[in-house]
Amino acid sequence: MLITADWVLPVARPPIRNGAVLVDGGVIVEVGRTVELRGLAGESERYDFPGCVVSPGLVNAHTHLSLTALGGLLAPAPLDVWISQLVTALGDWGPAEYAASASLGAVECLRAGVTVVGDIVYGPEAPAAAADAGLGGTFFWEVLGVPAPRLYAVLESKEYPATDHGWCSKRQRCGLSPHAPYSCDPSLIRAMHQAVDEFFVPYAMHVAESAAETQLMATGDGPLADVAKRLAPEFSAPDSSSIAYIDTLGALDGCTVIHACHASPTDIARLACAARGVVTCPRSNRFLGNPLAPVNRLLRAGLPVGVGTDSVASNTDLDLVAELRVLHEAFPAIPPARLIEMATVMGALALGLEDRFGILETGMQADLAVFRLGDSTDPETDFVRLAGAATTEAVLSGGVWRVLDGAYLETTDGIELAAQAARIRAEHALTKP
Ligand SMILES: [Zn+2]
Incomplete structure (x- = not known):
């Protein structure tokens, strides 16, 4: 399928005005200007998103x-x-x-x-x-x-x-x-x-998150001392930072x-x-x-x-x-x-995933997000200002549309499980002290 928008942000190269992404079999085939990709796309299904910016998933x-x-x-x-x-x-x-x-x-x-x-x-x-x-x-x-x-x-x-x-x-x-x-x-x-x-x-x-952790490392006491005693009985304060401590254990590598x-x-x-x-x-x-x-x-x-x-x-x-x-x-x-x-x-x-995700480029997983940001001359600034759940127009993952017209598609078992979770949340809210 060919997906087009006002702007495509491949991330590994500069934003493309009137850009397009060509996708086949769950991977990205090509990224470029719509006029250039039209020929390559042939009879592909087409999804046009005017007023939108496309980013990697x-x-x-x-x-x-x-x-x-x-x-x-x-x-x-x-x-x-x-x-x-x-x-x-x-x-x-x-x-x-x-x-x-x-x-x-x-x-x-x-x-x-x-x-x-x-x-x-x-x-x-x-x-x-x-x-x-x-x-x-x-x-x-x-x-x-x-x-x-x-x-x-x-x-x-x-x-x-x-x-x-x-x-x-x-x-x-x-x-x-x-x-x-x-x-x-x-x-x-x-x-x-x-x-x-x-x-x-x-x-x-999780390392170097709180002042309590810093204190525990320095002196062995403070608000996390009881947790450490219970879960890490061998722990003794190294009198260093958490990061230095992990490094000394040989585990920062x-x-x-x-x-x-x-x-x-x-x-x-x-x-x-x-x-x-x-x-x-x-x-x-x-x-x-x-x-x-x-x-x-x-x-x-x-x-x-x-x-x-x-x-x-x-x-x-x-x-x-x-x-x-x-x-x-x-x-x-x-x-x-x-x-x-x-x-x-x-x-x-x-996360060790850079060979499959994170940029729009040939051979990567066909994952992308479409945000409705309106007319834009500076799509990167507008992305940071306006993109997110409120402006999500469409989301493709592994070459399958998961969100279209701003709504999650009920095509998988996920939606039933999500409904169960909503029930769990409601029960919790009721029983919360
Ligand atoms: Zn966490």
Whole structure:
């Protein structure tokens, strides 16, 4: 099919006025000016979007889709208080609840133009639900509070698919995530890093998120001390930053570092040497009272910096471009084109997905988002200003339309699961103390 619009943003090259994307069999065949592609397209089906801008399917590089049914139920609070709220709210959730909740999250993502996620999962339900709804991405199996010798048994019980390089399908990669330095024993973090080396899979960790974490690393006490005692009994304060601590364990190598709010210039140098990338979640950081990551300095160090919403348990929605607007306000010197890279190609790089997602180019997965931005002479600035759930016109993932005329198409099992999640959310709201 041939998809045309006022502007196409390939990301890897400058915006194309009156641009088009030619798609066949789930991959992109060609990107260019409509007049040039018409000949190539022959009898292809045609979708014209006047008044619109086409971007790659956006990459929400940090989500917990399985928590989507908790949206709006948790109050903003410091991390340690918020964690205990979360544990109470989850209660006795099982695989059915996680799957339904992930489906709801996947549909919310697609409605906001996101086709790729970096999702933290507790088992195979979330990636399966996400695939049903049309989302690709890297799905990180999370482990915490487990003694290192039990790691492989735990991964087996969570049905971790130990495939080479983690590719479970053309669109989904599976990785590992020790939750955080305060919830995993140092021996567990080392063991997970060894497993990552063995399977060649992506690997992510929440690091340097809160002042409480910084305090725990420096002195061993503070608001997270009890959590650490319970979940990481071998932990003792290294008297260094979290990032230095992970590096000393040999586990910063290849890591996708989520948050890095408290990264110092020395930490940034370590990240630039070792990490795969960083993911920043500005609205979630604000929700939990944390500072924004030093995004300008991370970019200057040459790190791929992806953007994530985190879960709706610490945010209002999964509208990724809203995160760009917060960054634009906080870092006005970062050009809009660079912010768009963060929500696309840099997210893909941070997740180990750059050979399939994040740019509109021949051979990439046919993932794109169409936003109705009106007449525009500066599509990148207008994208950051106006794109998002409110202006999503259409979304294609893997060559299949998931959203058309601004509405999610009820073509998959995803919609039924999303309805179940809405019921779970309603029940929670009723039983919430
Ligand atoms: Zn998270």
